[in-house]
Amino acid sequence: MKRLMLAITAALIPVAASAATPEDEAYARALIEKAVSFKSTAKHGETPKMAAWLAGEFRKAGFKKEDVEIVPAGKSVGLIVRYRGDQSAGKAPVVFLGHMDAVEADPADWTTDPFKLVxxxxxxxxxxxVDNKYGVIDLTQTFVRLKKEGxxxxxxxxxxxSGDEETEMATTRALAEKLKDAAFALNSDAGGxxxxxxxKPTVYYIQAAEKTYATFELTIRNSGGHSxxxxxxxxxxxxxxALxxxxxxxxxxxxxxxxxRSFEASAANADEKTAEALRRFVNKPGDKKAVKTLSGATHYNAVMRTTCVATMLKGGHAENALPQAATATVNCRIFPGVSVDDVKAELARVAGDPKIEFATLGEPVESxxxxxxxxxxxxxxxxxRxxxxxxxxxxxxxxGGTDGLHFRRAGVPTFAVGSLVLRETDEPNYHGMNETLRVDAFYAGLDHWTRIIKALASPAAP
Known part of the structure; x- marks a missing residue:
């Protein structure tokens, strides 16, 4: 692993990329203000409007009509924009991911209007x-800037x-199917x-895998009776x-x-006991002493294995009646390479009661x-750097899970390398009330994708 890192460091690609001008920054600011104004949630359903607006921005920048495609799927739409190359590299396309939709926001809970940039x-x-309109407009302004540069x-x-990453991911599946010939995908919705x-920076994270999200309902029934x-x-x-x-x-x-590799890097900033366990695990994966220590930390325990936890309960129909049924919801985050069916079977074995009915909710995505x-x-x-x-x-x-799950499942290697750098004291509160983003962090990331693109797809790139 260390040899690989040294080789990569030595091969860093010094590709020139022009810095964002005040005009570029003003354009990005206008984009994010407009993007936030769209109530692109499942309840309000304005994602198609946002997609149409973005499509217009790309066409105004010089992208041909046939290279800007709105893709309906499920209850929403996705958007595909193709920046055509001269094919001199002889390589398959690179896909850049983001999602236009957001989770619901109750104005009564916020100190500001959630759908107005303040x-x-x-x-x-x-x-x-943060989740994920900055990623969307950052990629948008990058494509527009590069087009203007020629x-x-x-x-x-x-x-x-995509247009429904926060809900059913129907648009994600449609996009992944259309773009499954890509060499790889880079996702703006994680990493960073x-x-x-x-x-001062501490670390930059590259997301290269996601656990499978699977939920099961466990139900026991009988004829009940009088309490x-x-x-x-x-x-x-x-x-x-059973629970x-x-x-x-x-x-x-x-x-x-x-x-x-994650454990190896984490050891540098961990306390002495945890650092020792991390290094022992890296040098001897599965080391029992290391596992015992790391299992006591919720983060490292979740990285080392599949986890399942009860999250919801319902049962009974009257306070003076014996329950005719009781149901528990168990949510699992499954290690890549382990099948949902295998986890379901293991839960049934552990529960040890043949009367329990196990039902898989939805269609879990294994990647x-x-x-x-x-x-x-x-x-x-x-x-x-x-x-x-x-x-x-x-x-x-x-x-957790992002659009990357479906692209990996379609055979497209996917890596989340978002442009945001958050500070320890930041409170982004994505999915919560008063979602925030530091203004200086907003502007600092505007050159991120330009640099990556020129390293991957300019004449100087290998």
């Missing part, structure tokens, strides 16, 4: 700023903005950097007994190159981990 005390307020890439570059309160005559097979008690067994169960320890190549990693590191010369880059596995 700047106060060096901070922007607005729903979707830049011709050596391979096709393709934007793919962190810095200390002094503004004055309790019976031995009470559905609530039996379900509770306690699931609570006590730990799935097998697992690892891949991504998690090992493999992506292999981070020197071509991609060197381009990202070069872009990051232009801003932060001493920053280290660390691949990691996401416990």
């Amino acid at each position: 700047e106060k005390d060096g901070v922007f307020y607005g729903r979707g700023l 830049f011709t890439p050596t391979r096709d570059l393709v934007i793919a903005f 950097g962190s810095e200390g309160v002094d503004g 004055s005559q309790p019976r031995a097979d009470n559905a609530i008690y039996e379900l509770a007994s 306690k067994k699931i609570e006590a169960h730990q799935f097998p320890v697992m690892w891949n190159d991504i998690t090992l 493999p981990a992506s292999v981070l190549t020197p071509e991609i990693e060197s381009a990202v590191i070069a872009a990051v 232009t801003r932060y010369p001493d920053a280290s880059a660390v691949p990691y596995m996401e416990a």
Whole structure:
């Protein structure tokens, strides 16, 4: 692993990229203000309006009509924009991901109007700023800037903005199917950097894998009866007994190159006991002493194995009646390479009650981990170190889920390399009230994608 990092560092690509001008910054500011104004949530349904507006911005910048496509799917739409290259690189396209939709926001809970960009005390307020409208407008202004410069890439570059990442991901599936011939995808919706309160960078994260999100319902039924005559097979008690067994169960320890590299890098900033355990695990994956220590930390435990946890309960129909049914919802985050069916079978075995009915909710998306190549990693590191010369880059596995799940499933290696660098004291509150983004962080990321693109698709690129 260390040899790979040294090789990549030595191969950093010094590709010139013009810095954002005041005019570029003003354009980006106007874009984010307009983007926040769209109520692109499942309830309000304005994502198609946002997609139409963005399509217009690309066409005004000189993109041909046939290269800007709105893709209807499910209850929303996606957007594809193709920046045609001269194909001199002889390489498949690179896809750039973002999502136009945002989670709901109740104006009564906010100190500002969630759908109006407000700047106060060096901070922007607005729903979707961090998740993921900044990523969308950052990629948009990058394509527009490069077009104005007259830049011709050596391979096709393709934007793919989904419209329902926060809900059913129907547009994501449609986009992934249309673009499955891509060499790889770079996602704006995760990854990114962190810095200390002094503004100095600590680390830049590259997301290269995501756990499978799967939810099961466990139900026990019987004929019930009157509460004055309790019976031995009470559905609530039996379900509770099964849940306690699931609570006590730990799935097998697992690892891949991504998690090992993440552990290796994390050791540098961990306390002495944790750092020792991380290094032991890296040197001897599965080391029992290391596993015992790391299992006690929720973050590292989640990285080492599949996890399942009860999240919801319902049961009974009257206070004076024995329950005829009891149901628990169990949410699992499954390590890449492990099937949903295998986890379901293991839960049934652990519960140990054949009367329990197991139902899988929805259609879980299983996707493999992506292999981070020197071509991609060197381009990202070069872009990051232009801003932060001493920053280290660390691949990691996401416990949550993004559009990348569907692209990986379609056979497109996907890496999240967002442009935002958040400070330890930041409170972005995405998905919560008063979502925020520091104004200086907003402007600092405007050259990020330009640098990556020129490292991957300019004549100087390998």
